[in-house]
Amino acid sequence: MKRVIIIGAGEGGSALLEVLSETDQLEVLGVVDKDPNSVGKLKCIELNIPLYKDWHTAVNKLAPIDVIIEVTGDQQVYDDLRHYLKNDPITVIPSSIASIMFYLMEEKEILIEEVKNHNDKMNNILNSTHDGMIAIDGDEKITLINKRAEEMTSLSAKDVIGQKIRDVMATSKLPRVLRTKTIERNRKQTLSSNRAIITTRVPMFSNGQLIGALGVFRDITEIVKMAEEVTNLKSIQTMLEAIIYSSDDAISVVDEKGIGLLINPAYTRITGLTEDQVIGKPATTDISEGESMHMQVLQTKRAVRGAKMKVGPYRKDVIVNVAPVIVDDTLKGSVGVIHDMSEMEELTHELERAKQIIRTLEAKYHFEDIIGGSTELTFAIQQAKVAAGTPASIFLRGESGTGKELFAHAIHNESNRKYNKFIRVNCAAISETLLESELFGYEEGAFSGAKRGGKKGFFEEANNGSIFLDEIGELSPNMQAKLLRVLQEHEIVRVGGAKPVEIDVRVIAATNVDMENRIAEKEFRSDLYYRLNRMPIYIPSLRERKEDLLDLSLHLISKLNQDYGRNVEGVANDALSKLVKYDWPGNVRELENILGRAMIHMNYTDKVIKTTHLPLLSDKEVANKTVLPQTEHQLTEKTLQEMMEDQEKKILTQALEQNKGNKTKTAQMLSVSVRNLYYKLDKYGL
Numbered sequence: 001m002k003r004v005i006i007i008g009a010g011e012g013g014s015a016l017l018e019v020l021s022e023t024d025q026l027e028v029l030g031v032v033d034k035d036p037n038s039v040g041k042l043k044c045i046e047l048n049i050p051l052y053k054d055w056h057t058a059v060n061k062l063a064p065i066d067v068i069i070e071v072t073g074d075q076q077v078y079d080d081l082r083h084y085l086k087n088d089p090i091t092v093i094p095s096s097i098a099s100i101m102f103y104l105m106e107e108k109e110i111l112i113e114e115v116k117n118h119n120d121k122m123n124n125i126l127n128s129t130h131d132g133m134i135a136i137d138g139d140e141k142i143t144l145i146n147k148r149a150e151e152m153t154s155l156s157a158k159d160v161i162g163q164k165i166r167d168v169m170a171t172s173k174l175p176r177v178l179r180t181k182t183i184e185r186n187r188k189q190t191l192s193s194n195r196a197i198i199t200t201r202v203p204m205f206s207n208g209q210l211i212g213a214l215g216v217f218r219d220i221t222e223i224v225k226m227a228e229e230v231t232n233l234k235s236i237q238t239m240l241e242a243i244i245y246s247s248d249d250a251i252s253v254v255d256e257k258g259i260g261l262l263i264n265p266a267y268t269r270i271t272g273l274t275e276d277q278v279i280g281k282p283a284t285t286d287i288s289e290g291e292s293m294h295m296q297v298l299q300t301k302r303a304v305r306g307a308k309m310k311v312g313p314y315r316k317d318v319i320v321n322v323a324p325v326i327v328d329d330t331l332k333g334s335v336g337v338i339h340d341m342s343e344m345e346e347l348t349h350e351l352e353r354a355k356q357i358i359r360t361l362e363a364k365y366h367f368e369d370i371i372g373g374s375t376e377l378t379f380a381i382q383q384a385k386v387a388a389g390t391p392a393s394i395f396l397r398g399e400s401g402t403g404k405e406l407f408a409h410a411i412h413n414e415s416n417r418k419y420n421k422f423i424r425v426n427c428a429a430i431s432e433t434l435l436e437s438e439l440f441g442y443e444e445g446a447f448s449g450a451k452r453g454g455k456k457g458f459f460e461e462a463n464n465g466s467i468f469l470d471e472i473g474e475l476s477p478n479m480q481a482k483l484l485r486v487l488q489e490h491e492i493v494r495v496g497g498a499k500p501v502e503i504d505v506r507v508i509a510a511t512n513v514d515m516e517n518r519i520a521e522k523e524f525r526s527d528l529y530y531r532l533n534r535m536p537i538y539i540p541s542l543r544e545r546k547e548d549l550l551d552l553s554l555h556l557i558s559k560l561n562q563d564y565g566r567n568v569e570g571v572a573n574d575a576l577s578k579l580v581k582y583d584w585p586g587n588v589r590e591l592e593n594i595l596g597r598a599m600i601h602m603n604y605t606d607k608v609i610k611t612t613h614l615p616l617l618s619d620k621e622v623a624n625k626t627v628l629p630q631t632e633h634q635l636t637e638k639t640l641q642e643m644m645e646d647q648e649k650k651i652l653t654q655a656l657e658q659n660k661g662n663k664t665k666t667a668q669m670l671s672v673s674v675r676n677l678y679y680k681l682d683k684y685g686l
């Protein structure tokens with residue numbers, strides 16, 4: 001008698017126990033099931049067979065054992081048994097009922113007898129198995145077809161029992177087994193309904209006589225499909241993992257209880273917390289200030305967006321978006337995406353700076369930004385509007401600070417070149433060599449020594465747009481010749497290059513010096529002057545249009561309010577009279593400086609600029625004489641530095657007047673560089 005253990009005391013195990021307990025070929029020593037209240041428990045009690053919770057105990061207690069029949073249907077249990085018992089002479093039979101039958105048939109040829117004796121019970125087993133079974137007798141007539149086989153072949157037992165198998169299943173290989181009398185194991189086959197099956201066919205003997213053949217087959221269509229799905233799932237999983245791991249946003253996932261499951265490298269970078277510190281730990285672990293959004297989401301099952309908090313040991317400012325993970329209506333956990341705010345703030349800051357740079361590069365003013373209704377200014381604006389509509393070069397003339405650059409912007413923006421570049425070049429502020437390469441660009445290798453790649457100049461950059469050449473009176477003779485060529489030929493030659501490059505750029509030139517005088521002194525080419533002066537526009541000085549002072553002041557105050565974060569509303573009447581009396585050698589720029597200074601001196605409660613806020617402006621003479629403190633209040637307010645600056649401004653004003661506004665000469669006279677002179681003029685609003 002073979003000593004047997006059955007593992008699994010469910011329906012299958014229980015039925016098997018009943019059948020086997022009645023044979024005298026096998027002795028069932030015990031049954032194993034991790035669930036002590038399984039279905040087979042009563043059968044075990046009835047047959048007085050012990051029920052064990054794990055098979056290790058059963059094997060140890062019941063040794064020696066010949067056969068273990070595993071009917072849990074759990075592949076893992078079968079694999080474990082095979083693994084642990086590989087050195088023992090114990091036969092392990094996997095869950096399939098069919099396998100048990102093979103074993104019994106092959107070993108003992110007892111099946112048929114048993115089937116005869118226990119027809120009903122055996123039928124129950126045969127019909128409850130997942131495997132399809134068809135048996136034929138020695139005449140190839142069907143003797144058995146179980147429920148599963150009926151389903152798979154769409155044949156009905158009552159129609160086919162007693163029929164020749166080839167008549168109902170033309171492709172059946174069972175007749176071949178009758179002939180060869182050999183077992184065919186695990187043959188792949190396709191049924192007519194496109195089902196993929198695996199079949200094992202065995203010849204059946206009784207008392208050594210061939211009495212028929214049995215085919216047992218399993219539908220593997222679903223397994224194949226599942227295998228495909230698993231493969232798909234695997235690639236999706238790999239893809240998701242790649243996405244999560246490469247994301248720059250920190251990601252953390254917790255389970256339904258709020259226990260950490262997964263984080264990505266960005267999470268560690270932002271919070272400073274590693275996997276060891278987070279995985280398996282409560283969701284609150286990473287929070288240094290604020291509430292856990294994971295916990296909130298798990299409680300409410302609703303997503304949270306844009307919650308601010310501080311995380312990790314560095315108390316990083318972050319914004320989090322958290323969403324629940326719900327699978328088939330069951331909450332499985334939540335996923336959080338954390339954005340580093342400090343990075344965002346840095347980027348916003350950089351963006352602001354970039355925008356500011358762009359603003360200074362583009363032409364920002366339009367004609368509406370030119371304030372003043374005086375006849376002189378209105379005339380200049382009309383001229384400029386007309387000029388804007390033509391392709392001609394424009395020559396803006398007027399004292400420093402009158403608004404020439406403002407006009408140049410407005411002209412560009414009014415013209416059909418407005419969507420292209422506007423480039424401003426101060427011809428006096430850069431050295432001649434630099435100016436040349438800045439204006440015309442250079443070819444690779446044009447500069448000996450350091451290796452530099454070729455570069456476009458401003459003329460090429462401004463192609464189809466406008467170039468504003470400020471302080472054109474300061475151009476060197478060499479540069480004057482080159483500019484004349486650009487205006488005549490509409491082409492430039494890069495420094496170090498030979499090939500001319502065609503360009504289409506409108507030139508808007510400007511100067512505050514007496515050009516005619518410079519021509520007379522042979523400092524400026526008359527041919528260039530005539531080319532530029534085809535469309536001259538004279539911008540009036542502020543002293544010629546004092547009626548614009550109030551409007552201009554109000555405009556400049558609102559601009560300064562924005563710069564200084566103030567809320568000044570206007571100018572008191574007496575202060576305005578003071579402004580009107582003044583001569584304004586530095587024009588609108590000087591007005592802007594004086595108002596800006598007044599606003600700095602004002603208390604936060606002051607809403608209008610009063611005379612006391614304009615200490616440097618008593619009357620026209622004040623600008624040209626040494627400024628002396630007028631009151632005790634002013635005496636304590638003025639520092640030595642400020643008094644020295646007043647003196648410097650006075651000297652600069654006088655020197656400029658003496659040189660009729662010619663900055664090169666003024667710089668020479670005062671023994672300072674032209675660049676330094678520009679810096680100082682700008683500082684004092686001259």
Ligand SMILES: Nc1ncnc2c1ncn2[C@@H]1O[C@H](COP(=O)(O)OP(=O)(O)OP(=O)(O)O)[C@@H](O)[C@H]1O
Pocket residue numbers: 369370371372398399400401402403404405406407470511512552555588589592
């Ligand atoms: N009519 C005006 N309306 C509003 N603002 C003005 C006006 N005229 C000049 N401004 C302002 O005065 C300042 C000086 O103007 P701008 O730089 O255009 O003068 P400019 O004649 O080009 O001076 P420079 O000859 O020294 O280069 C700028 O801030 C400008 O916005």
